[in-house]
Amino acid sequence: MYRLTTHSAIAEIPAEHWNRLADPDTPFLHHAFLDAMERHGCVGESLGWLPHHLALRDGDDRILAVAPAYLKFNSYGEFVFDWSWADAYRRHGRAYYPKLIVASPYTPATGPRILTGATPQRRDIARVLIQGAVQVAEKLGVSSLHWLFTADDETDWLAEQGSMRRLGCQFHWRNPGYGSFDDFLGAFTAAKRKQIKRERRRVAENGIRIRRVRGDAVTESEWAIFHRLYRDTFDKRGGLPTLTLPFFQDIGERMGRNLLLVLAYHDRNIVAAAFNLIGERSLYGRHWGCFQDFHSLHFDACYYQGLEYCIEQGLTRFEPGAQGEHKVSRGFLPTATWSAHWIANADFRQAIARFLDTETRDMQDYLAEMNTHSPYRADALPDRIQAVS
Incomplete structure (x- = not known):
């Protein structure tokens, strides 16, 4: 048969x-x-x-x-x-x-x-x-x-x-139906809630502006900058950046509604970015890079922006990538x-x-x-x- x-x-x-x-x-x-x-x-x-x-x-x-x-x-x-x-x-x-x-x-x-x-x-x-x-x-x-x-x-x-x-083990987030990011933080202990608010405040105090862009709205120059950031991360860690710029441009064109790029600007220049995939119910964090180190920017771009997006869009799950015990204090719990x-x-x-x-x-x-x-x-x-x- x-x-x-x-x-x-x-x-x-x-x-x-x-x-x-x-x-x-x-x-x-x-x-x-x-x-x-x-x-x-x-x-x-x-x-x-x-x-x-x-x-x-x-x-x-x-x-x-x-x-x-x-x-x-x-x-x-x-x-x-x-x-x-x-x-x-x-x-x-x-x-x-x-x-x-x-x-x-x-x-x-x-x-x-x-x-x-x-x-x-x-x-x-x-x-x-x-x-x-x-x-x-x-x-x-x-x-x-x-x-x-x-x-x-x-x-x-x-x-x-x-x-x-x-x-x-990975560290995933589940959405029981939060109405806003503040609603999500309301479920935290006072100390942990204060920590996240302080981290987001430090990003703003450093003059960072963050913009979330769906893949079908990312420009050619933005893809090129993101790919430089992606390669830079692997260069710093001694890894191999296997994903090419034409790959990102291609999926941006063919499946742009399934992509989310988080862009961080300082003095009108893109200084960091995080790349995510969007499913029907879930968000998947994948790649991150930065040209300059700013306090707590990684947490905001890779985690808090994704959490906000999930809450706004009614997504029920966020997998921010492999490993990372530091994710626990930011709402991502150990998951088999x-x-x-x-x-x-x-x-x-x-x-x-x-x-x-x-x-x-x-x-x-x-x-x-x-x-x-x-x-x-x-x-x-x-x-x-x-x-x-």
């Missing part, structure tokens, strides 16, 4: 079919987003990301599900860190790379990785695709197959079919994230399973500890973020 095909370019799958199956809350899995990466040199052999997308078809050749998959020759840009696994393979004379991953490149944001659309057969279709993906991995002879930042239901189905869960891992070699599978047992217990302790630092008053903590699953 089913046939799984693999594709070395997302352009081989018509955009209307891909987007029909994609979750509208995950713009980082929009066909245009992934296609722009391929068109403009953000992925490819030189960067260790070879597209190997999956499409599940029925007997009439109708596409029922897709998954963004890549052959990986390194672990860069994944944010689920397996460098120690690769090193263990090397020390035992085995090759860890290439591996096969299902993910959005350079995007540590949660959501469905098996795109089925809103069908009541989602579980059955997903299970068939998972089985097919393992067969693809076996045929390719890769060491492993990794599903990164999966939705909860997918994580369960992957575990049922032999993949190992891996627990992670998941990945799932299929390991071909039985001996390494057992060793990694033991590692994950220990790591999971440690991560659960960490989540619980981080939760004790909540800035919210006990009587004002929204029900949906009281507990970490």
Whole structure:
């Protein structure tokens, strides 16, 4: 009844079919987003990301599900860190790379990785695709197959079919229906509320003006300045700025309503910027850069502006990016994230399973500890973020 095909370019799958199956809350899995990466040199052999997308078809050749998959020759840009696994393979004379991953490149944001659309057969279709993906991995002879930042239901189905869960932590914000930013701050303890007001006041006292711009209104010169800021951040940290200026310009043109650029001005010049993706219900903070350091500007541009935007637009969730314990005091609470891992070699599978047992217990302790630092008053903590699953 089913046939799984693999594709070395997302352009081989018509955009209307891909987007029909994609979750509208995950713009980082929009066909245009992934296609722009391929068109403009953000992925490819030189960067260790070879597209190997999956499409599940029925007997009439109708596409029922897709998954963004890549052959990986390194672990860069994944944010689920397996460098120690690769090193263990090397020390035992085995090759860890290439591996096969299902993910959005350079995007540590949660959501469905098996795109089925809103069908009541989602579980059955997903299970068939998972089985097919393992067969693809076996045929390719890769060491492993990794599903990164999966939705909860997918994580369960992957575990049922032999993949190992891996627990992670990010810091997310949930909106219980705040009417304004001041309403949001009203849920904080007095000390934490005072801290945020002081940080925003310092930004204003430094003569900073902040402007939020949707991607379809960003000018060519503004994209160029933002890209300089983006590259500058990686240069300062010794990283690799894989996203090109034509990539940003392309997605600005093709999916501008899903982009939000926060621009900070000083003396009429742009001195900092933060780049966000807008989903149907969620905001995703991604990249930040600054030419000059101003006290608390990072917090305002990357967090408070996004929070205000979510409240104004009625968005229910804000994921401001990976890691960052400093986010807790600003309203972002520890949230479990998941990945799932299929390991071909039985001996390494057992060793990694033991590692994950220990790591999971440690991560659960960490989540619980981080939760004790909540800035919210006990009587004002929204029900949906009281507990970490």
